[in-house]
Amino acid sequence: MSAPPIVFHFDFSSPYSYIASEWVEALAARYGRTVDWRAILLGATFQVTEIKSPVAYPLKREYSMRDFERSARFAGVPLKMPDNFPIPTQNAARIFWALRDDLGPDRACQWARHCLRAYFARGVDLSDPQALRALAVEFGLDADETEMLWSDPKRKARLKEVNDAAIAQGVFGAPFFFVDGEPFWGNDRRGQIERWLATGPF
Amino acid sequence: MSAPPIVFHFDFSSPYSYIASEWVEALAARYGRTVDWRAILLGATFQVTEIKSPVAYPLKREYSMRDFERSARFAGVPLKMPDNFPIPTQNAARIFWALRDDLGPDRACQWARHCLRAYFARGVDLSDPQALRALAVEFGLDADETEMLWSDPKRKARLKEVNDAAIAQGVFGAPFFFVDGEPFWGNDRRGQIERWLATGPF
Numbered sequence: 001m002s003a004p005p006i007v008f009h010f011d012f013s014s015p016y017s018y019i020a021s022e023w024v025e026a027l028a029a030r031y032g033r034t035v036d037w038r039a040i041l042l043g044a045t046f047q048v049t050e051i052k053s054p055v056a057y058p059l060k061r062e063y064s065m066r067d068f069e070r071s072a073r074f075a076g077v078p079l080k081m082p083d084n085f086p087i088p089t090q091n092a093a094r095i096f097w098a099l100r101d102d103l104g105p106d107r108a109c110q111w112a113r114h115c116l117r118a119y120f121a122r123g124v125d126l127s128d129p130q131a132l133r134a135l136a137v138e139f140g141l142d143a144d145e146t147e148m149l150w151s152d153p154k155r156k157a158r159l160k161e162v163n164d165a166a167i168a169q170g171v172f173g174a175p176f177f178f179v180d181g182e183p184f185w186g187n188d189r190r191g192q193i194e195r196w197l198a199t200g201p202f
Numbered sequence: 203m204s205a206p207p208i209v210f211h212f213d214f215s216s217p218y219s220y221i222a223s224e225w226v227e228a229l230a231a232r233y234g235r236t237v238d239w240r241a242i243l244l245g246a247t248f249q250v251t252e253i254k255s256p257v258a259y260p261l262k263r264e265y266s267m268r269d270f271e272r273s274a275r276f277a278g279v280p281l282k283m284p285d286n287f288p289i290p291t292q293n294a295a296r297i298f299w300a301l302r303d304d305l306g307p308d309r310a311c312q313w314a315r316h317c318l319r320a321y322f323a324r325g326v327d328l329s330d331p332q333a334l335r336a337l338a339v340e341f342g343l344d345a346d347e348t349e350m351l352w353s354d355p356k357r358k359a360r361l362k363e364v365n366d367a368a369i370a371q372g373v374f375g376a377p378f379f380f381v382d383g384e385p386f387w388g389n390d391r392r393g394q395i396e397r398w399l400a401t402g403p404f
Contacts, residue, residue, distance in 0.1 A: 049261050059251050059374040063385055073404055074394050172261040183265055188390035192276050202275055 005036040006193070007178040009171050010112065012089035014042060015068040015079060016187035018120040020175040021113060022077045023190065031197035037100075037109045039093040042174055044163040049172045053086055071187060078121045087119075087127035090159060091150040095136070097158045098149045114139050207238040208395070209380040211373050212314065214291035216244060217270040217281060218389035220322040222377040223315060224279045225392065233399035239302075239311045241295040244376055246365040251374040255288055273389060280323045289321075289329035292361060293352040297338070299360050300351045316341050 006028050010017035028035045046052060054064040065081060072079030092115045100108035118124035118135055125131050129147065136146035149155055166176070170183060177184040179196050195202055208230050212219035230237045248254060256266040267283060274281030294317045302310035320326035320337055327333050331349065338348035351357055368378070372385060379386040381398050397404055 045261075049259050051259050051262060057251050057253050057374070059247075059369070059372050060253060063372060063374065063387055066385070067387070070394065070404070074397065167261070170261050170265060172259070172265065183268070185265055185269070186390070188388070191393070192272065195276065202272070 003031075003033055004180060005034040006197075007036045007038065009038045009040050009166055009174055009176040010116075011040055011042040011174040012092045012112075012115055012119065012126055013086040014174045015081070015120060016071065017175045018079065018116045019072050019075050019077050020177075020187045020190070021116050023075060024175075024177075025109075027190070027194060027197070033197065035109070037096075037105065037112055038162060038166065039096040039112060039159075040163050040166050040171065040174060041090055041093060041159070043088070044160075045167055045172050045174075048167050051172060055086065072120075075187070080121065080123065082119055082123045082125065084125050084127070087125060089126055090156075091129070091132055092126045094150040094152075094155040094159050095132075095146060097162060098152075098155050101158065111139060205233075205235055206382060207236040208399075209238045209240065211240045211242050211368055211376055211378040212318075213242055213244040213376040214294045214314075214317055214321065214328055215288040216376045217283070217322060218273065219377045220281065220318045221274050221277050221279050222389045222392070223318050225277060226377075226379075229392070229396060229399070235399065237311070239298075239307065239314055240364060240368065241298040241314060241361075242365050242368050242373065242376060243292060243295060243361070245290070246362075247369055247374050247376075250369050253374060257288065274322075277389070282323065282325065284321055284325045284327065286327050286329070289327060291328055292358075293331070293334055294328045296352045296354075296357040296361050297334075297348060299364060300354075300357050303360065313341060
């Protein structure tokens with residue numbers, strides 16, 4: 001029996017999720033694990049928990065904008081904060097789940113990385129339908145079919161179901177990991193996750 | 203000319219401040235730095251920034267209580283979350299500044315470590331005047347004189363002045379560090395601080 005996957009909740013508008021998305025696969029592989037990618041909407045978790053985005057608070061906003069880019073440099077990940085930030089990302093997330101349900105987790109993971117890099121390294125606005133259509137075409141999808149997917153009530157319901165399940169499990173931010181059921185919140189829990197993978201519970 | 207000190211803002215009721223207080227001196231010494239300890243009240247910064255304690259939010263509370271102790275184990279620091287948490291810590295903080303102003307930073311730093319360890323390793327409630335008097339005696343101070351210090355309007359004004367200055371510099375949480383003017387928030391920025399000390403700005 002192989003070890004359970006690292007469950008990785010991310011939001012397409014979360015810089016720390018993007019940074020984590022660039023190291024999580026390699027980290028998992030070093031310890032014989034796979035990664036279970038799960039796109040969520042932080043807006044939904046924030047509503048339940050009464051939390052706001054770190055950039056919604058005075059002082060914390062200025063610090064966070066600085067820390068996003070510094071944390072990316074620290075991790076060796078190219079990141080340039082987009083002009084439009086944060087953005088609603090439900091369309092990109094619905095496509096993620098459509099791909100996962102219809103074509104499997106690998107293709108969905110590729111879509112996630114494609115979109116996260118487009119937004120955080122190239123400044124492509126994922127909330128702009130035209131930009132998202134163009135990203136879909138780059139990815140080998142048909143633009144009209146992609147737009148039909150993200151407008152499909154069934155796909156909308158799927159994302160809501162995933163969000164509700166995440167919240168029910170205690171997810172209140174992103175990136176949010178579970179390793180053997182143990183919760184880890186934040187890109188900065190990388191060291192603790194690695195120790196857990198290497199030596200088990202501590 | 204020697205390198206500037208690491209400025210270390212902490213709150214006596216902050217578990218992550220306590221963990222950081224156990225590694226900051228050794229880290230600084232490895233890179234030829236000293237530490238400028240500054241007791242603040244998170245309550246004051248929270249008011250200005252509209253932030254609340256992490257344990258004031260649903261879901262985040264449960265995670266944080268778990269993460270406090272796990273992060274301490276990860277850092278090799280003994281921590282047992284006190285029954286009464288969080289607590290108001292203005293009295294302990296006023297004593298810190300009185301010692302610093304009257305006897306110098308070393309004695310103040312010793313007081314900080316004495317109180318942080320008492321609260322987080324032994325469960326001594328720093329908000330209880332009797333417990334704080336007993337801690338002062340353990341520390342070699344006179345109990346009545348210590349209580350007079352924390353009740354002194356001049357000492358109250360001093361702490362308020364320090365808090366206001368911290369907020370004016372952008373401090374919104376604890377631990378909050380400045381290294382060569384660069385802000386770092388959180389016990390989990392230890393790795394970034396170490397890289398900065400080792401190689402300079404990145």
